[in-house]
Amino acid sequence: MQRLALLALVLVSSLAxxxxxxxxxxxxxxxxxxxLSVKSREGKDLKLHLVSNVGVTTAKTTSxxxxxxxxxxxxxxxxxxxxxxxxxxxIPPQAKPGHFPWDLAPDxxxxxxxxxxxxxxxxxxxxxxxxxxxxxxxxxxxxVPPGTPIVAFDPGSRADxxxxxxxxxxxxxxxxxxxxxxxxxxxxxxxxxx
Numbered sequence: 547m548q549r550l551a552l553l554a555l556v557l558v559s560s561l562a563x564x565x566x567x568x569x570x571x572x573x574x575x576x577x578x579x580x581x582l583s584v585k586s587r588e589g590k591d592l593k594l595h596l597v598s599n600v601g602v603t604t605a606k607t608t609s610x611x612x613x614x615x616x617x618x619x620x621x622x623x624x625x626x627x628x629x630x631x632x633x634x635x636x637i638p639p640q641a642k643p644g645h646f647p648w649d650l651a652p653d654x655x656x657x658x659x660x661x662x663x664x665x666x667x668x669x670x671x672x673x674x675x676x677x678x679x680x681x682x683x684x685x686x687x688x689x690v691p692p693g694t695p696i697v698a699f700d701p702g703s704r705a706d707x708x709x710x711x712x713x714x715x716x717x718x719x720x721x722x723x724x725x726x727x728x729x730x731x732x733x734x735x736x737x738x739x740x
Contacts (some may be wrong), residue, residue, distance in 0.1 A: 574713060590732045594729075602703055602729060608696055618637060618661045619635050643682055659685075
């Protein structure tokens with residue numbers, strides 16, 4: 547019986563590993579049927595297997611005012627004791643809320659929350675906007691310096707998956723395949739957040 551329980555634990559653990567999301571950031575090098583070839587930001591040549599009804603969204607520039615009251619993801623780093631945004635973007639409501647480590651830059655974090663407040667702070671190059679992010683169980687105040695990418699998304703299609711465009715996706719590993727159900731792609735020079 548103990549051996550059976552151990553076997554079940556190993557099986558569940560291996561399934562969890564197989565289902566773990568894999569963040570992929572890179573530049574499209576080809577699209578052949580359902581296989582999207584990408585050069586990752588780490589320089590690897592990857593083949594992403596798109597599901598037949600893959601969801602595609604295209605990036606577009608927006609403003610903090612347009613995102614106020616909406617659900618956002620904010621990637622930030624601590625600079626001089628102040629959380630400072632690297633990028634702000636609209637996210638789908640099913641994205642996990644909270645504040646957790648992220649892999650965009652060393653010691654970066656991601657906060658998925660409602661953007662409930664915007665206030666002007668400082669002046670000149672030291673200035674910017676301070677946003678208040680609220681999520682179940684917590685809150686963060688983040689400085690958004692001038693020039694920080696602020697991005698929303700429009701519905702897209704496979705036709706937007708062109709060579710040279712950049713993508714971001716939370717894929718899943720299935721054996722030796724990277725399977726993609728949904729991805730964000732650049733458009734008109736606006737890149738999806740990373």
